[in-house]
Amino acid sequence: MEIKRSKISELFTSKPIGEKVNIKGWVRTKRGNRQVGFIAVNDGSTIKNMQVVVDIARFGEEALKPVTTGACLSVSGQLVASQGGGQEIEIQCENLTVYGTADPQSYPLQKKGHTMEYLREIAHLRPRTNTFGAVFRLRHNMAIAIHKFFHERGFYYFHTPIITASDCEGAGQMFQVTTMNLGEIKKDGNGAVSYDDDFFGKQASLTVSGQLEAELAAMALGAVYTFGPTFRAENSNTPRHLAEFWMIEPEVAFNEIEDNMQLAEDFIKYCVKWALDNCYDDLKFLNDMFDKELIERLNSVIKVDFVRLTYTQGVEILEKAVKDGRKFEFPIYWGADLAAEHERYLVEEHFKRPVILTDYPKEIKSFYMKQNDDGKTVRAMDVLFPKIGEIIGGSQREEDYGKLLRRADEMHVPHKDIWWYLDTRRFGTAPHSGFGLGFERLMLFVTGMSNIRDVIPFPRTPRNAEF
């Protein structure tokens, strides 16, 4: 008789002791002696393994030969309270089918731990480890939390283009998109590449941000957010950068910078709380395995108020620290862009909690940010987090057509590339604000992982596009 398959997570929740159940999953370990075998099976539904107990006398030693680490099984039997100490329940095996074997000589995952660097080389198999199972379950949950947060607040999920012909944000080097034969590129009279015959009839690239298009949507739908892939061709080799990453960009009409800050703070707290409420088993594993302060840090972030101060105040604190003998590698003065060491000092040493810095000098920020009356600063905001630095960058946007135009000119953004963006300031302009958050940066914080390549299934970095 066929028994309906249960997910292991369901069995651990409902614990139908005495019932006949069926599970399907992959072998993590096998132990035992001549009389009895113990198989730990994981099906991805939870970090917990189901222990399957096999009476060797009944099945024969040969039957267990193909049951090795990595093999895929279907197991039926009675769910019983475990006689051993390591787990609450287990399955007394009555029927065992091997769907797929995994040759132990060549299967790259062993029972013992591996380094993250090694697991990156076998990214096709690393979801089968406890660590990456936990990370990817969390990744899913964070995506759900993001959509729930915005949906509950009346935001619309707005899809901005992946392929774009405008590079106006200046957010970084772009990947070019073309159908031209790179072996025979057509040049014009001046030796410049001619895009007339290219697919779009002009130069096109992968998006570095959906912000400008999200602003268009905010000017109609009121409150929107994007959540999609983003591409940067920067040669950045750090544990915090990817060439392909996912970004969340809310944009809200009538929000001033203060509303924007509140939204950012509420948003992060909502996501962190979601993880604590819905992924505790996985967090506990990551906490015990990699980062002993993870859960404590997550709990603390949802409790404290983020510090809010202006760039000018931040620089004053840093200047005072220097006067008191604190050494920094880079000089600090009003007008300087803050280096990572400066941000870290403010967050980790001075305030010891998340910090939102606002009102930066206009020279070090983008053309679209709203200018303050002092003529020197813009209504930018960066949310700085312990361990990972800048997790959010945002601003109130310049809604004044004339001021925006002047700023675009000063920063050499051609009008012809952003005529559609400028139009929003000509037709029914409104104060509005928004921010961008790198999804994998949030993942770093929530999982406690230390390298961004370990919070995305298949990382894209310079010289690496395997899988």
Place this chain on the structure above:
RNA sequence: UCUUCAGUAGCUCAGUCGGUUAGAGCAUCUGACUGUUAAUCAGAGGGUCGUUGGUUCAAGUCCAACCUGAAGAGCCA
């Protein structure tokens, strides 16, 4: 892109002042064991010392270039 560190068995690493046949733990295989918890115990097999070139009587070890990985910095999210 810059700086620093690393690359030796399937994995994680040791290898002293350049000198005999390159070692360990885990994994794998064989055997033992009446309920194991990263099971335990005994034994066995397993090496292009990242690549190329150089110095030397002699190179895993010294030098150079390159490749790969990591950390920090820059750029940013």
